[in-house]
Every structure is written in C-alpha cells, then in structure tokens.
Amino acid sequence: MDLQLQSKNVLITGGSKGIGKAIAALFIQEGANVGIAARGEEALQDAQSELENVRTYTADLTNESDRVALIEKFISDFGSIDILINNAGGSNGSTAMETDLSLFKEAMELNYFSAVHLSKLAAAHMTKDAAIVNVTSIFGRESGGKVTYNNAKAALISFTKSFADEMISKGIRVNGVAPGSILHETGNWKKRMDENPEKIKQFVENEIPAGRFGEPEEVANAVVFLASSQASWIVGATLNVDGGQSKMNF
Template sequence: MSRLEGKRALITGGTSGIGLETAKQFLAEGARVIVTGVNPATLAEARTVLGGEVLVVGADSASVSAQQALARTVQDHFGQLDIAFLNAGVSVWVPMEDWTEDMFDRSFAVNVKGPYFLMQALLPVFTNPASVVLNTSINAHVGAARSSVYAATKAAFLNMAKTLSSELLDRGIRVNAVSPGPVETPLYDKLGIPDAYRAQVNQDILATIPAGRFGTPEEVAKAVVYLASDESCWTIGSELTVDGGRTLNG
C-alpha cells in the first residue's frame, strides 16, 4: 500500500521503539522521513536500519532552541511538512518523595514544552492540510502508583490534541493522539529496574491487560499511520487508544 505516497514526515524520538517502527512503516507507505534522537548509539543504528534516504538528526526534545533549529532543518530539507509524529519523551516512575525540582522540570521539558515549541516553530512549514500525531499514554487516564509526574505530562500533552486542533484547524492542521498501553520497548533499561525484579514487574503488568500480553511497536505504528494518512481526514482532536484493553479496568 502507499497511503503516504509523496508525504514528507518528521518523527521525533524515531531512533528506537515505537518511533523507529513508525519510520519503517512510513517508508513502506511511500513517505519521505526525517527522524530525531539523542543517543549517539541509536542515532547510528537508525542510519543503518533506515538507509541513506532518511535524514537522522540529533535533537534534544527538552531544548526549545534545539527544537527551533530542528524546524529550520526540516524546512531546509523538505521545504514543507505534511506529517509530524511527536514521539520523543521520557518515562520516569518514582515515588513522590523521591522527586526533585530538576527531575520534574526535565520531564515536563521533554514531554510537553519541547514538543509544544516544536509545533510552534513548524507552523510556517506545515502544508495545508497537515496531520500531527502526538504520542501520549494511557497513563493520562490511569492512576498508576509512582507515575504522578509522567502521567501529568501525558495528560497535558493529550489535551493539546483538542486545544490545538481547535486553534489550528483553519490552517488545515489537524492534531490527534495515539495512547499506547504497555508495549514491548526498551522501557526497563530506561527505568533502571533491576534484572531480579523484571519478571515480577512483567507479571504485575500483564495481570492488568485483558488481552494477556504486551503490545508491540508495530501495532502502535499502524495506528499512527492511520492518523497520519488522509484516511483519517475527518478524525480531528481525537485519541486512539492502543492498549490491549488495559483501560477497561480503570
């Protein structure tokens, strides 16, 4: 299929996990793609996996100036932009008493502030029509212990799918969100969960998923492709939950 034929797409956080898989599916659907990341190892790996036609850019989502520079890079490379999948983010789960102001600010900078100002900087670059997909999380709805700040960032980001759709619709820019449940990604390494506890953590998470398994990056990417494509042109300010039924249990 070629649902994105000729489309120019930006994927932030596109060097691993959901972002990388989405880049692969965008390419398979005919899009031209730019991906971003911050880890030198995954940046190099993405260049190898995605091939020389894909521009792989280092860009810190927490830095407004870096996001503004990214928007200029997109304009220089593509001229205009049809699709943005704002996927870069951090997931920090710690008890409330362990949070510091710097940790709090960093989470909001990466997950909310940076993407917001990236969208602002991209306003002159977006085509009419254009599609923006925000990667949020079911944790915007689920009151999981130790997720207080992470969930708050995702709730804020999710709300932008509605508020920014209302504000930007006259420009032809529609904004939607994909909210994954527990997905098989390199999450544990980022959370620093000791190997000894991983099996128990897996078991505890699986007990909350009616489908009885973790999701895959491929399954989330398929939802992103739909929201990015013209097939969803009447889908505006919406949230597509991809969670194996996790939110059925509250």
C-alpha cells in the same frame, strides 16, 4: 487501504528506537520521505543503517534552540513539512514527595513543552492536508506511571484537543495516540522482564486483558493511520492502543 502518504515529508522525534523507529519504518514503507530526531548519535546511526532512505537529526529536544534548529534544518533538507510525530519522551523520579521539583520541570520539558513548541514551529510551515500526531500514554488519563510522567502526558493530551480545534480550519489535523505497556528491546519493560520475569508475567496477566504486551508496530499502525488522509474526520482525538489495559470506559 491506500493511505496516500507517498512523498509526504515526515519528521519523527524520538525516532531512533522503539516506537519511534517502528513509526519511521512504516512511513517509509508507505512511500513517505522521513527524518528522525533523537539525542543519541549512536542510536541514530544504528537506525539509519537499518532503515532505508531516512535522514537523521541529532537534537536535545529539551533545549529550545535545538528545537528551532531542528525544524529549520528539516525544512531546508525537505523543502516543507507535512507530518510531525511528537514521540520523544521519558519518565523520571519516584513518588511526588520523593521527587525534586526540578525533575517535574525536566519531565514537562521533554514530554510536553518539546511537543508544544515543535507543533507550533511545524504548523507555521504546514499547508492544507497536514497532520500532527502526539504520542502520549494511557497514564496521561489515569494513574499508573510515575507522577512526573503522568502529569506531562495529561497536559499533552489536553494540548492535543486544544491545538486540534485551533488548527483544523487551516487544514492541519492534530490527534494523539496513547499507548499502554509496549515491549521492545530498548524499553523499560524489557529491562524489568529481564530482572524479574515472574513478576512481569503476573503484571501482564493481571493488568492487560489481551494477555500480552503490545508491540511497537501496533502503535505505529495507529499513528500512521491518524496521520493519513484516511483519518480526515478525526480531529482532536487521542486513541488508546493498549490491548484493553486502560481502566477508563470513555
């Protein structure tokens, strides 16, 4: 299938490792022009050496001025933006009662407000046949992750639908992908597996019907498809990519 992504200008946040790097690699494979943004310079340098023809941007996406500067620099470098992938995110805290309110605010800034702000900034430069894809989580739809993370991802899923309905008349499609448990070298599941392999093996057997963790490339496949013109009639959807892990039936 020709995804018609040749020469599209794509910005991916959290693009230096894991799911973000896999998304970047697939867009490059499809002939797109790709920029990746992340906070850690070392990880960005590693990704740049691994990926061909990728531009890197160091930015703290919890910082409003960094977000503005990122979009301005990307537009300056590429001339326009066709696709934005809001992939940056992370979890913090513990139970609600044991988590300071400041951590709730931090989680919202990283997982939600960064995506909302970048979407608004990018959309102002986008023309017809553009796309935004938000990487959320199945735990934005049901309990399972840390409460701060669940809350922020739930808000992002809601924003995805609202912004999609607002922007489709301008030819900008907005969708989301909600991964389940994905295993990669720099992720939390790898750390947990190294610490207690038997416990994690039992988790997989009990919680993931497919019988294994997902891979970053499997999430990337869904993201890149949703960003392509082949997904032209998909608007405001958030697609689970989870091997059946989610308990929801709609």
